[in-house]
Amino acid sequence: xxxxxxxxxxxxxxxxxxxxxxxxxxxxxxxxxxxxxxxxxxxxxxxxxxxxxxxxxxxxxxxxxxxxxxxxxxxxxxxxxxxxxxxxxxxxxxxxxxxxxxxxxxxxxxxxxxxxxxxxxxxxxxxxxxxxxxxxxxxxxxxxxxxxxxxxxxxxxxxxxxxxxxxxxxxxxxxxxxxxxxxxxxxxxxxxxxxxxxxxxxxxxxxxxxxxxxxxxxxxxxxxxxxxxxxxxxxxxxxxxxxxxxxxxxxxxxxxxxxxxxxxxxxxxxxxxxxxxxxxxxxxxxxxxxxxxxxxxxxxxxxxxxxxxxxxxxxxxxxxxxxxxxxxxxxxxxxxxxxxxxxxxxxxxxxxxxxxxxxxxxxxxxxxxxxxxxxxxxxxxxxxxxxxxxxxxxxxxxxxxxxxxxxxxxxxxxxxxxxxxxxxxxxxxxxxxxxxxxxxxxxxxxxxxxxxxxxxxxxxxxxxxxxxxxxxxxxxxxxxxxxxxxxxxxxxxxxxxxxxxxxxxxxxxxxxxxxxxxxxxxxxxxxxxxxxxxxxxxxxxxxxxxxxxxxxxxxxxxxxxxxxxxxxxxxxxxxxxxxxxxxxxxxxxxxxxxxxxxxxxxxxxxxxxxxxxx
Ligand code: M6R
Numbered sequence: 001x002x003x004x005x006x007x008x009x010x011x012x013x014x015x016x017x018x019x020x021x022x023x024x025x026x027x028x029x030x031x032x033x034x035x036x037x038x039x040x041x042x043x044x045x046x047x048x049x050x051x052x053x054x055x056x057x058x059x060x061x062x063x064x065x066x067x068x069x070x071x072x073x074x075x076x077x078x079x080x081x082x083x084x085x086x087x088x089x090x091x092x093x094x095x096x097x098x099x100x101x102x103x104x105x106x107x108x109x110x111x112x113x114x115x116x117x118x119x120x121x122x123x124x125x126x127x128x129x130x131x132x133x134x135x136x137x138x139x140x141x142x143x144x145x146x147x148x149x150x151x152x153x154x155x156x157x158x159x160x161x162x163x164x165x166x167x168x169x170x171x172x173x174x175x176x177x178x179x180x181x182x183x184x185x186x187x188x189x190x191x192x193x194x195x196x197x198x199x200x201x202x203x204x205x206x207x208x209x210x211x212x213x214x215x216x217x218x219x220x221x222x223x224x225x226x227x228x229x230x231x232x233x234x235x236x237x238x239x240x241x242x243x244x245x246x247x248x249x250x251x252x253x254x255x256x257x258x259x260x261x262x263x264x265x266x267x268x269x270x271x272x273x274x275x276x277x278x279x280x281x282x283x284x285x286x287x288x289x290x291x292x293x294x295x296x297x298x299x300x301x302x303x304x305x306x307x308x309x310x311x312x313x314x315x316x317x318x319x320x321x322x323x324x325x326x327x328x329x330x331x332x333x334x335x336x337x338x339x340x341x342x343x344x345x346x347x348x349x350x351x352x353x354x355x356x357x358x359x360x361x362x363x364x365x366x367x368x369x370x371x372x373x374x375x376x377x378x379x380x381x382x383x384x385x386x387x388x389x390x391x392x393x394x395x396x397x398x399x400x401x402x403x404x405x406x407x408x409x410x411x412x413x414x415x416x417x418x419x420x421x422x423x424x425x426x427x428x429x430x431x432x433x434x435x436x437x438x439x440x441x442x443x444x445x446x447x448x449x450x451x452x453x454x455x456x457x458x459x460x461x462x463x464x465x466x467x468x469x470x471x472x473x474x475x476x477x478x479x480x481x482x483x484x485x486x487x488x489x490x491x492x493x494x495x496x497x498x499x500x501x502x503x504x505x506x507x508x509x510x511x512x513x514x515x516x517x518x519x520x521x522x523x524x525x526x527x528x529x530x531x532x533x534x535x536x537x538x539x540x541x542x543x544x545x546x547x548x549x550x551x552x553x554x555x556x557x558x559x560x561x562x563x564x565x566x567x568x569x570x571x572x573x574x575x576x577x578x579x580x581x582x583x584x585x586x587x588x589x590x591x592x593x594x595x596x597x598x599x600x601x602x603x604x605x606x607x608x609x610x611x612x613x614x
Contacts, residue, residue: 031087
């Protein structure tokens with residue numbers, strides 16, 4: 001969703017802002033803009049344009065056309081008001097003295113707009129954000145308060161979520177930042193300060209960052225950053241060093257981030273798993289759950305959205321088998337409204353790549369209110385979900401830029417399996433030999449996954465055969481069903497082909513009526529004990545004229561080839577780990593199909609990487 005970058009220093013701000021916005025493009029946007037403060041002129045220059053960032057950048061000659069050393073930039077993902085030049089950020093106050101960029105939603109903007117309109121303030125845009133610029137100016141123009149106090153008064157009046165960057169023409173050396181329920185990071189440079197929605201925008205400039213807390217306000221200048229808490233008391237936020245490689249957030253010769261990230265999965269798995277498996281034993285040193293707490297556990301609840309939810313679906317099958325405890329999985333957006341049965345004997349496992357998904361965050365808070373302990377599985381260090389959890393297991397996948405998640409899914413799954421082994425050992429619910437066998441296979445996953453990825457030409461061939469289908473079904477049983485959900489989502493989000501996932505046994509209860517000559521069904525049949533059942537379901541599809549692209553394990557390849565039209569095989573592994581290998585062909589299939597359809601793979605229409613609105 002919206003991305004923010006801010007700079008206060010001695011260099012020309014606009015080129016730095018445009019370069020930073022380039023790093024935030026992956027979050028999803030429909031327009032972009034910058035505001036720069038010129039000390040010489042003591043005025044704000046705002047430039048914005050609907051469309052991709054290069055439209056703005058070309059307009060400003062890469063930033064060279066704008067003079068000033070303090071500024072903010074923004075990529076907008078429309079909520080209030082259609083994508084247009086006028087609705088793009090930054091928004092100016094009526095005198096042009098205050099400029100604001102915003103990520104989040106001001107829920108009471110209607111009421112505030114009416115308040116200001118009644119006092120003669122004209123509005124230029126349809127956005128909720130403009131009220132912030134107008135309200136800051138309203139308090140500031142009063143003349144009795146300074147800028148910081150005007151900002152603070154404005155923040156006390158607004159409801160909703162916000163990450164804000166605010167400039168004032170009277171204070172050409174300052175940039176003000178404020179956050180509540182939307183991520184905002186401060187960056188400490190050499191003779192300069194930065195502001196950004198996420199660290200990828202800062203990596204080229206600094207690795208020393210601090211995460212703003214909810215309610216914080218910060219004043220950035222080239223000399224440094226002053227931070228205040230929600231009571232406007234000075235505070236010092238801990239700085240952390242970000243060790244992500246600069247090129248981790250760059251394409252490095254690949255045509256698309258998604259493909260690069262698919263190929264990075266073996267390495268990401270090594271990072272997530274190897275340090276946590278010592279002498280065949282799981283060692284989750286980042287976790288501290290006491291024996292008495294674990295013995296009192298009655299239920300696990302997994303809460304997440306999108307692909308992270310699909311990881312939870314695999315987790316339900318795996319963890320129930322490993323722990324003999326009930327595991328419920330809920331969509332975060334539903335959890336808070338369904339009156340969930342959660343108490344202090346429930347461990348709520350929150351899964352989120354970004355650590356900023358608003359629905360997931362709201363579910364986390366609801367679970368905490370109900371007394372549960374929160375353990376989160378998160379990729380982005382210092383993210384809001386990580387910081388509000390009792391326990392955090394990081395996935396260490398490195399930055400994931402493509403909107404369609406791949407390596408984050410794989411590492412989330414591996415970390416969930418590690419958690420299962422850890423809990424199974426503590427609860428004594430798995431034989432040692434069984435745990436050892438699974439741990440050994442977890443260690444073997446990266447190498448096996450490399451073998452799967454090496455077979456990508458065969459998947460590309462399948463994509464060339466099916467890329468023009470109008471609708472695709474994914475079917476599977478047990479963990480294959482959980483995997484079908486992810487395969488189907490991957491295809492629809494980047495190729496725009498309608499696709500649905502069904503538990504194989506459910507097909508005959510309705511959806512089979514849609515199968516006709518040439519319909520494509522991707523049949524997942526990796527679960528050895530359910531292979532015969534899978535074959536029966538494939539036969540049902542074929543006898544109605546459907547085409548079947550099947551996923552099976554290597555030992556079943558030949559058998560499957562007798563029935564399915566196309567077969568992709570994955571190496572055999574521990575039954576609970578099959579989705580960790582099976583997901584890669586599905587990612588590649590979606591990728592190649594989207595490529596052949598000429599889709600914008602890394603930035604699919606209407607989607608955002610980090611979903612920070614409800
Ligand atoms: O950052 P999160 O894991 O919380 O994001 C949740 C979903 O928005 C995300 O998994 C989404 O479904 C993916 N982009 C799908 O590829």
